[in-house]
Amino acid sequence: MGFRDLRHYLAYLESRGQLLTIQDEIDPVFEIAAYLRKTCDTAGPALLFPNVKGHRMPVVGGVVNSRDRVVEALGFTRENALDRFLDGIRNPLPPVGVSIDEAPCQEIVLVGEEVDLARFPAPTYCAQDGGPYITMAVQVARDPDTGVPNAAIHRMQVKGKNRLGFFWSSANKHIKIQFEKAESRGQALEIAVIQGLEPSLLLASQVRAAYGVDELGIAGGLRGEPVEVVKARTVDLMVPARAEIVFEGRLLPGYRESEGPFGEFSGYYGPGSMSPVMEVTAVTMRRDALWQAGLTGPPVTENHALCGLPFEASLYYDLKQQFPEVRAVHLPLSGCARYTAYVSAGIRYRNQGRCILTSALGSNLKPKMVVLCDEDVDVFDETQVLWAVATRSRPGRDVIIIENNCLAALDPSAQEGINDSMAIDATRPFKEPFPEIARVPGVEKVPDLKALAGTVVGIK
Ligand SMILES: Cc1cc2nc3c(=O)[nH]c(=O)nc-3n(C[C@H](O)[C@H](O)[C@H](O)COP(=O)(O)O)c2cc1C
Ligand SMILES: [Mn+2]
Incomplete structure (x- = not known):
């Protein structure tokens, strides 16, 4: 079983000495972000700020700021994380409805004129950001035709x-598909913005599932227990009952306004652009609600920690459908946990590597570079991957470049999302003679010498 809600998870972190409470008054403009930057840079503790300047609501941040913390939060291990996550995707558990009395997220309900976003301690993060931002909320909306919900995280500027x-x-992005359907009929898209969630819900929202798959079901699959949802008050949507805060409202049709800039996961500012606006019709929350902050920016941040494993598992799932020979997928931090994918596979037939690589380039993730290695290479060890590229690939034959592919718009070297993508087949040439790896016999029998350093021992 996983964590009931964010509080349950924070109590767990505290019991493990991984929560730091900072009593001083802290400014939501840049200062919270500075502390988050520091804790992300050092794989440090989650931070609780009970004293936020100008606000009564406490802020918590840096909650899931490393891959190790993600893996631990799900109850997985480094070794089994990818396969366990894949199990969660393959075995979703649909959410279950609960009544209003069982929904802490509706202890307080503010409707219409009672709504005032200035009352919430949304931090301003990087120097040139367009303003305060909600960064860790999951947005739920439904397809206007099928009614199937989608859950994802999108940054939202408080305006x-x-x-x-x-x-x-x-x-x-799936919510763009939903919104364009509604907008083409002149209709608004109902949306709920859900703040303050335990890790499995945040992680499930990052799965690049097929359009029409409800990511809340995947959260149930990951936890081994369905997510409890309650009916929202002013929109026809079901929202996680144990969230801290829910903003309900509508994305307005036929209207765009300048949004951004914002310091992004690529490590650079994403430029401002004309974007849709949500009109908030209600806020519901716990009586003593917490605001969950989260940093984005150069790796590693909470953004990368949250995307990494779910994106890997999504690409792994896509590839495995066609190629059971695929062994592992890693999206390294050097590629912002998105642009670069390292894949390993046991190649069975000539040029199979090219099929795997072109599939990976065309997957929903749309990576910019994919490297395919043999299964003896640990794709989580970047040195091994680059060693395979250096020693097993023949660039004239093993590099595929697709020009003018439609990729991530936030890649600063792309133009409106158009850039070239590249794949490198770093597997040994198929069924051609190739030198064996030079290995020393008996290394596995030598004990951990680092642990013994500084002592004199009889080892045998
Ligand atoms: C902290 C965080 C912030 C994110 N912000 C955005 C965003 O502002 N816009 C966006 O398109 N994707 C953003 N993402 C990525 C999407 O949530 C992610 O790609 C998701 O899987 C998309 O879901 P979908 O396939 O259902 O559209 C963010 C991810 C994280 C972890
Ligand atoms: Mn989706």
Whole structure:
């Protein structure tokens, strides 16, 4: 079983000495972000700020700021994380409805004129950001035809009393599909913005599932227990009952407003653009609600920690459908946990590597570079991957370049999301003689010498 809610998870972190409470008054403009930057850079503790300047609501941040913390939060291990996550995707458990009395997220309900976003301690993060941002909320909305919900994380700029700017970073984001359907009929898209969630819900929202798959079901699959949802008050949507805060409202049709800039996961500012606006119709929350902050910027941040494993598992799932020979997928931090994918596979037939690589380039993730290695290479060890590229590939034959591919718009070297993508087949030439790896016999029998350093021992 996983964590009931964010509080349950914070209590766990505290019991493990991984939560730091900072009593001083902290400014939501840049200062919270500075502390988050520091804790992300050092794989440090989650941070609780009970004293935020100008606000009564406490802020918590840096909650899932490393891959190790993600793996631990799910109850997985480094070794089994990819396969366990794949199990969660393959065995979703649909959410179960609960009544209003069982939904802490509706202890307080503010509707219409009672809504005032200035009352929430949304931090301003990087120097040139367009304003305060909601960065760790999951947005739930439904397809206007099928009614199937989708859950994902999108940054939202706080723009006024009841208005939030919305942003999608590429054309294949599912909420963009939903919104365009509604907008083409002149209709608004109902949306719920859910703040303060335990890790499995945040991680499930990052799965690049097929359009029409409800990511809340995947959260149930990951936890081994369904997510409890309650009916929202002013929109026809079901929202996680144990969230801290829910903003309900509508994405307005036929209207765009400037949004951004914002310091992004690529490590650079994403430029401002004309984007849709959400009109907030209600806020519901716990009586003593916490605001969950989260950093984005150069790796590693919470953004990368949250995307890494779910994106890997999504690509692994896509590839495995066609190629059971695929062994592992790693999206390294050097590629911002998105642009670069390292894949390993046991190649069975000539040029199979090219099939795997072109599939990976065309997957929903749309990586910019994919490297394929043999199964004896540990793709989580970047040195081994680059060693395979250096020693097993023949660039004239093993590099595939697709020009003018439609990729991530936030890659600063892309133009409106158009860039070239590249794949490198770093597997040994198929069924051709190839030198054996030079290995020393008996290394496995030598004990951990680092642990013994500084002592004199009889080892045998
Ligand atoms: C902290 C965080 C912030 C994110 N912000 C955005 C965003 O502003 N815009 C966006 O398009 N994707 C953003 N993402 C990535 C999407 O949530 C992710 O690609 C998701 O899988 C998309 O879901 P979908 O396939 O259902 O559209 C963010 C991810 C994280 C972890
Ligand atoms: Mn989706």
